[in-house]
Amino acid sequence: MEEMVEIYRKYMPQVYKFLFSLCHDAHLSEELTQETFFQALKSIDSFRGDCKIYVWLCSIAKHLWYKELKKKDREVVAEYVEETTCQKITENSAIQKMEVIELYKKLHLLEEPVREVMYLRLNADFTFKEIGEIMGKDENWARVTFYRGKQRIRKESNHEM
Structure with missing residues (x-):
């Protein structure tokens, strides 16, 4: 555990800068940095030592960034679908209202x-x-x-x- 604390102290600023260079958002970079070290802590036993620990951490960070991008893409698509649906509902409501007006004109006769x-x-x-x-x-x-x-x-x- 102490080893992980030392890794955090040594590499946290570098991982943060790496993430900030990708997303240009301080708040998101902070969140992703924290998530990077959380994921590293969970999988430290699987670290084979084939590369420097900094490279391994940046690899985790990069995958988290890609995951965030996919999430944002889904949110954009969801917003588009919602907006399109609202427009269709509004159009349908207008058509229905015109149909109701025509019905009441006929009822009046x-x-x-x-x-x-x-x-x-x-x-x-x-x-x-x-x-x-x-x-x-x-x-x-x-x-x-x-x-x-x-x-x-x-x-x-x-x-x-």
Whole structure:
């Protein structure tokens, strides 16, 4: 353990400078330096001595830097996907809003009581039983009236195409 402390004292400034030359970010260089020595501590038993310890530490640091770059690339891609998705959602929302406006224009042209049944079902989300109660009719009447109104709107939409 004391050997690792001595290695840290001797090579930490050099490893930091090496990492700073790669990323040009003091905070990130510090983090990667700490991670380099942590990884070195975990794998010191596998150090074969084929090269100088400084070269080995820089090799670990370089791999950590590459890992950081891949992580940043994934974050950039994720941000791009999120931004693109938000744009698509906004576009879809605008299209849906225009479709809703067209639907309400068509609803407005329907005669009473069909229009009111459609509004109660679509806006207030009442059940057919509740609509029947509100209108002084039965559930079946509300269901059939809604269905007929829906069919008229579809028919008018098909004539426009």
